[in-house]
């Protein structure tokens with residue numbers, strides 16, 4: 001126990017005078033913690049001022065008058081605390097309203113706009129170019145049979161592309177298509193010539209490095225009619241590549257081999273980065289390989305019930321991802337499929 005600083009009150013009037021002291025303390029309360037401290041100091045059940053006064057009753061002369069004064073003080077403190085509680089609650093509500101209030105002078109929040117994925121942009125652009133040339137867009141399943149993916153496309157049974165190193169096989173013997181070419185087969189089986197289709201889609205191969213992804217996108221074209229010649233293929237590809245890149249783009253055909261075309265060629269364009277002068281991207285050659293093409297092999301036509309003596313056709317195919325990488329300057333194919341918003345936004349600004 002600490003020493004008493006002053007003699008304890010002994011008369012009812014002295015108790016009444018304490019009310020002013022309590023009023024002043026309660027009026028100064030500005031938050032919940034202060035309010036609670038004042039409450040404990042005055043009407044705390046074990047050691048508040050009122051408790052101390054009640055304990056004095058047996059020792060004062062006017063026990064009845066003193067006791068009544070203590071009760072009045074207690075009631076007054078309780079009422080003042082209740083009023084202070086109201087005041088704090090009102091202040092809290094006002095603060096909440098201020099926080100929630102809408103400041104109409106603030107600038108609006110911009111809703112980020114979506115952008116079309118670079119590969120889809122390129123795909124649509126290519127489809128558009130060919131639709132204007134009279135082609136229709138065709139699609140097919142990504143899970144294919146060996147017959148449509150290889151056999152009818154003239155892949156011999158021992159062709160390396162059939163190896164599990166390249167192809168994802170399903171347990172039931174079907175596979176994830178390794179190219180969009182089975183849609184050519186499906187089109188020829190379903191429709192009679194003349195036909196002209198453009199076929200975009202996802203394809204799958206066991207490949208994963210900076211330039212290859214196990215899933216990638218191709219677009220293929222197929223034209224079958226009477227009298228189609230190699231020069232039609234060359235003219236079509238030149239018109240297409242000039243639209244896709246620029247009218248100044250040089251186009252060069254090199255002999256090549258594909259099982260389903262004969263003759264076959266690979267097609268180069270002048271490097272879009274150095275315009276043919278030679279740079280690191282084109283390995284200083286000035287040229288970039290962009291697609292494969294050829295005249296549809298008569299055996300493929302015959303396999304699909306198209307008379308090779310009457311009809312001829314050409315086919316071509318290219319990687320959409322590669323075109324998107326060239327067009328948008330994307331160095332790594334995996335960037336295309338990581339859904340990084342920054343890449344999508346960059347491509348969307350174009």
Ligand SMILES: [Zn+2]
Pocket residue numbers: 271272273274275276277278279280281282283284286287
């Ligand atoms: Zn170059």
